[in-house]
Each structure stands twice: as C-alpha cells, then as structure tokens.
Amino acid sequence: MDGLIKFPENWSLDIATPIDAGIKTISSQFAGFFDGVNAFISFFLNLAQDILFLIPWWALVLIIMVGGYLAIRRIGSAISYGAMVVIIGLFGYWDLMVYTLSIVFVSVVFALVIGLPYGILMAENKKVEHFSLVILDAMQTMPSWVYLIPAVSFFGLGRVPAVFATLIYALPPVVRLTSHAVLHVDQETLEAAKAFGTTKMQALIQVKLPQAAPTILTGVNQTTMMAVAMVVTSSMIGAKGLGTEVLIAINRLEVGRGFEAGLSIVFIAIVMDRLTQGLAKSLPYNQTRKA
C-alpha cells in the first residue's frame, strides 16, 4: 500500500558505483595517457607563468592600460585598470595573481581551440547540433564542483586538474555563441554569396565568420569570465592562486584577508572582462559601436 503514495524504497538505480568503477578503470588503464596530457598541459602552464614573470611589473601594468584604452577609448578607465593591478600587487598577491592568470590563460586558449571549431561544426551540421545541445545543457547545469572529482582522479591534485575542470566549465559559452552567431548571419547575404557560386568553405570564411565575429567575441568574453570564476573554485584541489588565499581565509575566519583576496579576484575579472569586450567592439563594422 505504501508504495502507491511514497516512492517505493526497494526501487533503486545505482549509477554511482559503475561510474566510480569506470573512472577507476580509466585512470588506471590509461595512466600513461593521462601522464602525457598532464605533461602537455603543464608545459603550457609553465610557459604562461614564465612569460608573465618575465614581463616587468610596470610593463604589465602599462600593457593593461594601453589595452584598456584601445578597448574602451577612455583614459580614466584605462588608468583605473592599471591601478587595480597595482593594488593587487600592494596586497602582496602579485605572484598568486600570475599563477591564477596562467591557469585562466591556458584554460581559455584550450577552450577556444576546442570551442571555436566545434561551434562552427555545430552550426553547419544539424545532427551534431541536436546531440551537442543536450551535452552543453548538462555541462552548464552540473554544479561546477562536480568536475573537480574526475579531474582529481585523472590528474591528481594541482594546476592540471584545475585547467581540466575549468576547461569543461568554461567551454559551453564559446561553443554556444559561435554556433548561434554562425547560424544567424544575415540570410540574404548568405543567399547572395550562394548566388555568386561560393563553395561551403568560401561562404563560411568570407561571409559567415566575419559577420559572426562580434557575437563570437562575446562568447570569448563569457568563456574568459567563467574561467576566472572556476579558477577560484579549483583552488580546492590544490591549484595555487588567489583562490587559495580565499580558502585559507575561510578556514581561519580571517575576514580582512578574505576581503583582500576576494577584491583581487574581482579586479582581475573586471580587467579581463573589459579587455575581451573591447576586442569585440574594436571590429570596424560592429553595429553596437554606434550606440
């Protein structure tokens, strides 16, 4: 009788056990593969870190100010972006900032290398689109912490699983917006291109991508912001950076320290956001610029 109203207790579906078993098998069977990937990602992480440390601090501030000016075209804003980075340094977080930035950069570059072509493929192929939309929905609604678990199983603790988890978390926006942008270019210009006898590739490169570029760059901006957010979370699995400071501050209930670290993350987010947004606006034919 009970089973008619309450969900029957003896009904059960256990996918946790097989998934655990699967992950375990994969990580042991393909240990060599993961070691390779680990080395591969580490190489880029070190490269990004080395470059960022090689640049003198004032040069980095200058680059950010010039970039900010080119993006926004306001001197005041440009100076404030420089100031934000200086403040992070004053908090004593310069090195941590570089660690965080290098993870963000590497994750974003990987996300773009995978996401841009995939988004285009999705736009050009209906079957790929249907199947991918489901996966993208899942990727975006799954709590971000969940990605940390397999990342650790595959790569252990540290920066590499952080890149892996960040990549998965930050990938959907650029895929979605690229696909959307390519699908929704002006149909008449596309028709015109066809009427002049373009091949599929010519239409894509000469007509679709240039027109889709502003929206695609919005996707790049979104992906970057997601990556910044995830990098903080991934400090939980030992990726050293600004997130680590937040984590320590929480454990020790040090409000001031937490605030300093938190503020630094906000500053990084603002600077990254404005710089990548500026990319989109700098396109000469971008309609939004008129407004």
Added chain:
Amino acid sequence: MPAKIEVKQVSKIFGTRGGKVLETLGKQFDKQEVMQQTGHVVGVHDASFSVNAGEIFVIIGLSGSGKSTLIRCLNLLHRPTAGSVEIDGENICDYNRDQLRELRRKKVAMVFQNFALLPHKNVIDNVAFGLRVRGENRQDSRKKALEMIEMVGLAGYENEPIQSLSGGMKQRVGLARALANDPEILLMDEAFSALDPIVRRDMQYELLNLQQKLQKTIVFITHDIQEAFKIGDRVAIMKDSKIVQVGTPEEILTTPANEYVERFITGVDKTQVLSVRSIMHLPGCLVQLRDGPKLALQEMRLNGVSSAFVMDQALRFKGIVNLQDTLQAIKDKQPLESILVHDVIEVEPATTVSDLVPLAQKSPYPIAVTENGRLLGIVTKSAILGSIA
C-alpha cells in the same frame, strides 16, 4: 532564335513531402487550406514562360504571390519540386554541384532587395566579391571592379565602407557586383523596392540606360505595376503562386486576362504605355483623290461627319477635305485636290498616347496615323479621352 531561359511547368512546394503534396493539388486550390491540411507552403505552381535574349522580363505580383520563389528557381537557390528550368537549352535542374556553381559564377548573377552586401568589406571589395569567389586574382578583380563602380556612377567611393552609403548607392554597389561577373543573365529581386521614389526613378532610368549598352537578359521582380510597365519588355503577372498572364505591357493593358489583372492595372497611367495603334480606328469617311467633291459630300452625309480623309490610289494619305470647302468646290466645279487641307497632324503607330495629348489640342481635325505614308487609321479626340478614362 531559341529562348535564353525556358521555364516549363515549374512548381515549388516548401516542405519535406513537397512532391506528394503537389500531386494532390488540382488546378484550383487554396494556399491557406493546403497549409493547414499538409503543413506545406505552395511557393509556385505550374509556372511556364520563356525569356528571350536581351529582353527585360518583369515578374509582378503582390507579396506572397510567389514571385521571389520563382526567380530563385532560375539559379536554383530554390530547387523546383517539379518542372524544368532551361538556360541556353540545358536543364539546370540536372546540373551537378560543380556545374551549378559554374553557372552561378559565370552566367547568372543576382541583385537583392536589401542589397545583401558584405558589411565588413568596402565598396570595391564588395564589387570584386564574385570575381574573387571564382578565383580571379586580387589585382585583376579590383581593376574590373573599379570599371564597374565607374559604370554605375560611384567613382570615388570605392574605398568607402558600406554603412556610409545611402540606399540608392548601396544598390548601385549591388548592381556593380552583379555586372562585374559579366553574366549573360541578371536576376533582380525587388531590386529597387527598398529605395525611396525619387532614387527609384533614377535607378530605373539608369538600368534602362545600362541595358542599352549591355544587352543582358534581365529577369526583374517587382510589386509595382508602374515600374513593371516602365522597364519591362514583357511582363508576367502572378497571383497565389500562379502566373495569370504574360504579355507586353500594352497587351496586358488592352486585353487583361481576367478581373484580377484588370484590378491590378487600374491606377496605371495608361497613356504612358498605350500606343496610338491600340486606340486608333479606321475613318468611316474615306475618299480617293480621283473621286470628285460630290462623292466626298455623299460620304460625309452617309457617315454624318463634316470632314473626309483623302488618299491616293496607292492608299497614301493626302489630307482632309471639310464640308464647307466641298460644297464650295461643287459649286465652282473644282477637283478635290484644290481644297485639300494639308496641315493634318500625322503620327506613327508606336507613339504613346501621352505624347499625343498636346498635339491633339492644337489641331481641329482628328489625327492621322500613318506608316511610311500609308494611312492606318485615325485618332479622334473622343478616343484619346476614352483611353485616359
């Protein structure tokens, strides 16, 4: 001479089972009903016409009548569900992908209602687009593009970004882009419909001007009957996916196929299109020069008019005699020759009625329509008034 484009029983049904739906359609069907019952949209149904080389063929209809679908069947932007489209005797529906691409690159170019220019390229790169697509090198295509830009009157604007141009200028770029490929056939889909009236008139004039030089085969879509009659050598009228009538503007004006066409052409300034030929009639009162004044008088009496048209034996028009002079001539025993009025206005049969109106005001007599001196008919003032009403 065989037709340049031969469209045979082309139908286009939008939807996955278009062919099946087409089979169920009878001669008469309601688009709305078909849509509700099958979910398929009838774009074009059973359209047949041919376009001669060097001709401007206009397809006109209200929006939703299927004219844009039909023109897209001519370069297979829409693939017909049934029927064939032959260009220079080859059915392009049988073309494979490469042949079709070749056709679009070399033989058929298109101009679009909303210009469909590439916003990220400037004027010259837009004009050179078709040339670049078909693989011509940058230098040659820019050179050719520059010539085209000059031809459509945009010299000096070649490096302007597209957004900085007005609508009329944008469409000149669109036209230049199409002409740059040196196509034999030009498809113009409502090419001037997005332009304001004055610019539009300029563009119509410009097109006719260019056509004099280029002699392309042009298929032109419009919803404006004035525009259709102004630039079209022949016009096809479409209604509810079907072609209702094909003919020269004059044929359509004088013998509209049905009530719909009649309603469509009301409001047209007919005098611009109608020629004298279609409103002239044979004079009832005709005499020959060798006939005497007595015979002329009798003719006038019989017909109840006060003047008679005079011809010689070879039927060449000589002039008019009026009643008063004829009576006088009978009294004086003079021949008709002596009383002939010579200053009768003569026009050719192709003269438009609008050109006739100012002439008719000057002359007290009807106007004579002659061809190589032969009298074909006369136009009375009441006939002119009748044609305007």
